[in-house]
Amino acid sequence: MTFHEMNMDDLKNSLQKEGVNPSFQRLKIYEYVLKTRVHPTVDKIYSDLSKKIPTLSKTTIYNTLNLFQEKNIVAGLTIEGKKVRYDAAVKPHAHFKCTACGELYDIPVDFPVLSSDSVSGHRVTEMHFYLKGVCRSCLGVQTQV
Amino acid sequence: MTFHEMNMDDLKNSLQKEGVNPSFQRLKIYEYVLKTRVHPTVDKIYSDLSKKIPTLSKTTIYNTLNLFQEKNIVAGLTIEGKKVRYDAAVKPHAHFKCTACGELYDIPVDFPVLSSDSVSGHRVTEMHFYLKGVCRSCLGVQTQV
DNA sequence: TTCTCTGCAAACGCTTTGCACGGAT
DNA sequence: ATCCGTGCAAAGCGTTTGCAGAGAA
Numbered sequence: 001m002t003f004h005e006m007n008m009d010d011l012k013n014s015l016q017k018e019g020v021n022p023s024f025q026r027l028k029i030y031e032y033v034l035k036t037r038v039h040p041t042v043d044k045i046y047s048d049l050s051k052k053i054p055t056l057s058k059t060t061i062y063n064t065l066n067l068f069q070e071k072n073i074v075a076g077l078t079i080e081g082k083k084v085r086y087d088a089a090v091k092p093h094a095h096f097k098c099t100a101c102g103e104l105y106d107i108p109v110d111f112p113v114l115s116s117d118s119v120s121g122h123r124v125t126e127m128h129f130y131l132k133g134v135c136r137s138c139l140g141v142q143t144q145v
Numbered sequence: 146m147t148f149h150e151m152n153m154d155d156l157k158n159s160l161q162k163e164g165v166n167p168s169f170q171r172l173k174i175y176e177y178v179l180k181t182r183v184h185p186t187v188d189k190i191y192s193d194l195s196k197k198i199p200t201l202s203k204t205t206i207y208n209t210l211n212l213f214q215e216k217n218i219v220a221g222l223t224i225e226g227k228k229v230r231y232d233a234a235v236k237p238h239a240h241f242k243c244t245a246c247g248e249l250y251d252i253p254v255d256f257p258v259l260s261s262d263s264v265s266g267h268r269v270t271e272m273h274f275y276l277k278g279v280c281r282s283c284l285g286v287q288t289q290v
Numbered sequence: 291t292t293c294t295c296t297g298c299a300a301a302c303g304c305t306t307t308g309c310a311c312g313g314a315t
Numbered sequence: 316a317t318c319c320g321t322g323c324a325a326a327g328c329g330t331t332t333g334c335a336g337a338g339a340a
Contacts, residue, residue, distance in 0.1 A: 023295060023339095042329080057297040062330065078223045082305085082329055096267050107265055120252055121281035122241050129274045136266035168320060187304080202322040207305065209320095227304055227330085294339080301332070312321080 006034070018071045028053060029064045033074055039085040039095070039104045079104065079130055092127050098135035105135065151179065163216045173198060174209045178219055184230040184240070184249045224249065224275055243280035250280060 006014070011031055015022040032045055040048075042061050050056045065086055068074040077085040079097050085104065087095075094107040109129065117124055151159070156176055160167040167175075177190055185193075187206050195201045210231055213219040222230040224242050230249065232240075239252040254274065262269055 021294075025296075055297080058329095059297050059299095059331085060295080063296080066331090078225055080223055082227075084329085094264075096264065096269075098267070099270070105265070105267070107267075119239075119241065119276060120250070121284075122243070122250070122252075122276070122278055123280075123284060124241075124276045124278040125244070126277035127274075128276070129272075131264060131267070131269045131273070132271035133267055133269040135268075139266075139268060166319080170321075200322080203304095204306085204322050204324095205320080208322095211306090229304085292340090294337105296335105296337075298335090299333090302330080304329095305327085307326070308324090310321105310323095312319105314319085315317085 015073070018073055020067060020071055020073070025053070025056060025060050026064050026067075028056075029061060030068070030073070033065075033068075033086050034088050037106075039077055039087050041083045041085055043083075045086075075126075077104075077128070077130075079132075092129075094129040094131060096131045096133070096135065098138055099132055100134050100138040103135055107131065160218070163218055165212060165216055165218070170198070170201060170205050171209050171212075173201075174206060175213070175218070178210075178213075178231050179233050184222055184232050186228045186230050188228075190231075220271075222249075222273070222275075224277075239274040239276060241276045241278070241280065243283055244277055245279050245283040248280055252276065 008027065008031070011027055011034070012022045015026060015030060020026065028049055029045065032049055033040065038044065042058060042065065045061050046056065046058050049061075065074060065076070068086075069076055074086045074088055077087055077095060079085065079095065092109070094109040096105040096107050097103075098105070153172065153176070156172055156179070157167045160171060160175060165171065173194055174190060177194055178185065183189065187203060187210070190206055191201065191203050194206075210219060210221075213231075214221055219231045219233055222232055222240060224230065224240065239254040241250040241252050242248075243250070
């Protein structure tokens with residue numbers, strides 16, 4: 001079963017399994033992060049979810065995502081200063097940020113390093129690999145000009 | 146010649162070569178970033194340099210580092226939200242952040258991917274690879290307890 | 291009731307911006 | 316006189332915190 005096929009009960013069970021009380025807001029935020037392909041910022045989550053949940057506050061989104069991070073339900077990505085983006089914690093992969101359009105892509109990667117849990121004597125618990133450049137579609141636009 | 150062996154005239158020439166007017170403050174900041182092993186935050190640079198240059202302001206450090214980044218003289222590292230750290234732009238390497246002591250280490254790495262300039266059709270201009278975990282020396286302390 | 295979750299408002303911390311002063315040419 | 320660099324003060328912006336009210340058990 002992929003994340004996209006999970007229904008509300010599956011999501012609820014997932015949260016409970018991690019020791020998180022599945023409130024309405026938490027479920028909706030969890031669903032959003034799991035089911036959208038984007039790596040949303042808090043602002044993006046807020047602007048999308050508040051359409052359906054008008055009373056939702058950013059504070060709740062921050063609270064919820066911080067809770068999820070503690071429980072390793074999602075991972076926070078820091079590609080650039082300021083804004084943090086969130087990603088459902090799945091198998092290690094790389095991110096590609098387009099400096100032209102700002103889009104963030106997933107890149108499938110499989111290094112030997114990524115499966116090791118120690119490097120230079122340090123114990124590794126998290127790996128982050130991201131690239132910047134100009135994405136395929138922006139390259140296409142450029143060549144058309 | 147390594148960075149550590151450069152004298153003030155070498156530094157001055159480096160800046161001029163990149164089209165940066167080598168003012169006193171810029172030179173000192175450049176020297177600091179090149180010659181210290183740490184990956185300093187603006188605060189660290191400020192607290193260290195302002196001992197010798199009491200009039201130095203953080204604004205100037207921000208201005209200078211932003212200028213250096215535009216000219217690709219230094220690279221900004223964003224390991225965690227908020228604070229940005231700065232690194233002299235040299236050959237690609239990975240960073241390891243210890244979640245126990247907060248120390249940031251350089252890790253020598255050499256993937257095939259790192260020498261490629263395109264991935265999945267995107268043109269890559271920057272690569273960032275960082276790990277988190279518990280560093281060698283903190284592991285040692287733990288086992289002594 | 292009691293405990294947790296929510297969300298407004300205010301505080302916080304890092305960074306940027308506006309602007310005037312000062313130094314160099 | 317002009318131009319650019321510097322640095323104070325204030326604004327900006329993402330995030331966190333304080334706290335009171337709502338809701339579940």
